Amino acid sequence: xxxxxxxxxxxxxxxxxxxxxxxxxxxxxxxxxxxxxxxxxxxxxxxxxxxxxxxxxxxxxxxxxxxxxxxxxxxxxxxxxxxxxxxxxxxxxxxxxxxxxxxxxxxxxxxxxxxxxxxxxxxxxxx
Numbered sequence: 455x456x457x458x459x460x461x462x463x464x465x466x467x468x469x470x471x472x473x474x475x476x477x478x479x480x481x482x483x484x485x486x487x488x489x490x491x492x493x494x495x496x497x498x499x500x501x502x503x504x505x506x507x508x509x510x511x512x513x514x515x516x517x518x519x520x521x522x523x524x525x526x527x528x529x530x531x532x533x534x535x536x537x538x539x540x541x542x543x544x545x546x547x548x549x550x551x552x553x554x555x556x557x558x559x560x561x562x563x564x565x566x567x568x569x570x571x572x573x574x575x576x577x578x579x580x581x
Contacts, residue, residue, distance in 0.1 A: 459509030466503050467539070473499075474543040478553035496563035497570070500536060504571030507532050512579060533568055540564035 511528050540561055547554035 463506040497567035500567035501571035504568040508575035
């Protein structure tokens with residue numbers, strides 16, 4: 455059986471890279487002035503990524519959701535990998551000098567979104 459969560463995780467990871475590393479001028483003016491909208495976007499992108507990655511983890515375990523120590527370590531790895539990925543992209547934004555800059559609050563939004571996505575997945579999978 456095809457693992458749609460894994461495919462979605464790969465595609466979403468690529469989408470995040472493209473949108474994170476694109477020059478800021480490529481997005482133009484949004485026309486909406488919502489304070490910290492970029493943090494909401496970071497949170498949402500990484501929430502979806504964590505949800506998909508959690509599904510890929512579950513699918514690889516014969517559709518069974520477990521709370522064993524081993525399973526909990528896998529979720530910890532998801533947080534570390536996704537958090538590291540977000541940190542890497544923030545550093546690249548600074549180094550590429552394309553109108554984007556490193557922002558620690560973006561990383562915090564990424565990590566908060568990651569935890570939220572995993573929690574939503576675990577709660578939904580239990581039902």
